Amino acid sequence: xxQMVESGGGVVQPERSLRLSxxxxxxxxxxxxxxxxxxxxxxxLEWVAVISHDGDNKYYTDSVKGRFTISRDNSKSTLFLQxxxxxxxxxxxxxxxxxxxxxxxxxxxxxxxQGTLVTVSS
Amino acid sequence: EIVMTQSPATLSVSPGERxxxxxxxxxxxxxxxxxxxxxxxxxxxxxxxxxxxxxTGISARFSGSGSGTEFTLTISSLQSEDFxxxxxxxxxxxxxxxxxxxxxxEIK
Numbered sequence: 001x002x003q004m005v006e007s008g009g010g011v012v013q014p015e016r017s018l019r020l021s022x023x024x025x026x027x028x029x030x031x032x033x034x035x036x037x038x039x040x041x042x043x044x045l046e047w048v049a050v051i052s053h054d055g056d057n058k059y060y061t062d063s064v065k066g067r068f069t070i071s072r073d074n075s076k077s078t079l080f081l082q083x084x085x086x087x088x089x090x091x092x093x094x095x096x097x098x099x100x101x102x103x104x105x106x107x108x109x110x111x112x113x114q115g116t117l118v119t120v121s122s
Numbered sequence: 123e124i125v126m127t128q129s130p131a132t133l134s135v136s137p138g139e140r141x142x143x144x145x146x147x148x149x150x151x152x153x154x155x156x157x158x159x160x161x162x163x164x165x166x167x168x169x170x171x172x173x174x175x176x177x178t179g180i181s182a183r184f185s186g187s188g189s190g191t192e193f194t195l196t197i198s199s200l201q202s203e204d205f206x207x208x209x210x211x212x213x214x215x216x217x218x219x220x221x222x223x224x225x226x227x228e229i230k
């Protein structure tokens with residue numbers, strides 16, 4: 001069955017960095033665009049970034065452009081999110097989510113991991 | 123950015139009754155609208171996409187309708203497991219997809 005497990009979250013000081021990972025199984029990872037979506041405590045969902053199935057195309061929400069980098073290793077079925085210059089407003093549960101589309105992104109999400117919590121605090 | 127507005131914020135319905143949740147877009151999103159269900163401590167689950175297509179394994183009690191700027195999620199004959207938070211999401215304006223703020227469906 002499709003499964004995605006995020007890791008790498010934790011408590012970090014403002015302006016520091018953190019790298020999140022999402023290890024996928026149960027499907028051909030290399031065929032699917034992948035996303036990061038976050039949810040601040042007690043709040044709604046916010047799309048963060050997407051990467052094409054082959055890693056060639058990446059897009060970000062404006063608030064993280066220049067600070068976050070999405071990447072993937074298809075040989076290891078793993079998605080990453082490198083987060084630099086973290087701010088208090090980046091505090092959230094970060095989900096990796098599979099795009100429903102194959103090869104080409106549909107931009108909605110048919111499977112989600114359970115999330116990894118990032119807390120930015122001094 | 124397309125702003126998605128869901129109403130009401132909280133909906134109280136008795137088990138066995140029907141629930142109707144609304145989602146409005148600040149500009150047309152055609153039929154590129156998805157609905158998700160999220161229970162406490164769980165990840166969201168895809169229910170509906172392209173406004174009215176049920177995702178794999180989703181009960182026929184869930185139905186979606188609408189196009190353009192006005193959308194509705196209807197849950198017929200509410201079961202205990204349906205009480206959750208529901209989010210709509212537009213994906214017409216990709217990559218800047220946006221979600222509504224959510225509607226909490228609670229037991230009356």
